[in-house]
Amino acid sequence: MFILVIYDSQFGNTMRLARLIGEVMAKRADVTLRSCAEVKSEEVKAADLLVIGCPTQRHDLTPGVDAFLELNEYSGLAGKAAAVFDTRFHSFRWLTGSAARTTARRLEKAGAHLVAPPESFFVAGMQGPLEEGEAIRAVNWARALLQHEVGIRG
Ligand SMILES: Cc1cc2nc3c(=O)[nH]c(=O)nc-3n(C[C@H](O)[C@H](O)[C@H](O)COP(=O)(O)O)c2cc1C
Numbered sequence: 001m002f003i004l005v006i007y008d009s010q011f012g013n014t015m016r017l018a019r020l021i022g023e024v025m026a027k028r029a030d031v032t033l034r035s036c037a038e039v040k041s042e043e044v045k046a047a048d049l050l051v052i053g054c055p056t057q058r059h060d061l062t063p064g065v066d067a068f069l070e071l072n073e074y075s076g077l078a079g080k081a082a083a084v085f086d087t088r089f090h091s092f093r094w095l096t097g098s099a100a101r102t103t104a105r106r107l108e109k110a111g112a113h114l115v116a117p118p119e120s121f122f123v124a125g126m127q128g129p130l131e132e133g134e135a136i137r138a139v140n141w142a143r144a145l146l147q148h149e150v151g152i153r154g
Helices: 013-025 042-048 063-072 101-108 134-153
Strands: 002-005 030-035 049-055 081-089 119-123
Touching: 002 013, 002 042, 002 101, 013 030, 013 081, 013 134, 042 063, 049 063, 049 101, 049 134, 063 101, 081 101, 081 134, 119 134
Parallel strands: 002 030, 002 049, 049 081, 081 119
Antiparallel strands: none
C-alpha cells in the first residue's frame, strides 16, 4: 500500500505533524512525504491513499494547496481515497475557518472519497507552537487511519 503524505507549512507546525503522521504510517505501508510544491502528479496517481495537511490561513486553505488541487483535480484525484487535516487556532470553527474542510470539499468535488472526517490540530499562536497534546493526537489519528485502511486493503 502506497500512502502519499502532502503538506504545506509556513512556520513548520503542519510539516512537523505531516512527518509524524508519515512515520506512524511507514510502519505498515510505503510512505512518501512531499510538500505541495514538490509533489508530482505521477505520485498522486500512484497513491492508494492521500493524506493532505494544510495550515488554515484567512479562514481557508493556502495558495500552495490550492495550486496543488487545481493541478490535479481533473486527472489524479478521481476515485482516490483521501484524509485531510489542518492546523488552526483553537476556537469555534465558524470563527477560525478550517483549511481541512475546504480541502475536503474540493477533493470530493474532484471525485476523491474521504476515509475520515476532516481533522484539525491546534496551534497556540500565529507561528505555533502546537498546543500540548496535539502531536500525540496526530499520532493517534494516523494510527486509526492506518488501521482502517490496512484493514480494508491489506
Ligand atoms: C496570513 C495568515 C493568516 C491566518 N489566518 C488564520 C485563520 O483565518 N484562522 C486560523 O485559525 N488561523 C489562521 N492563521 C494561523 C495559522 O493557522 C497558523 O499560522 C498555522 O496553523 C501554522 O502552521 P504552519 O506552521 O504549518 O504554517 C493564519 C496565519 C497566517 C500566517
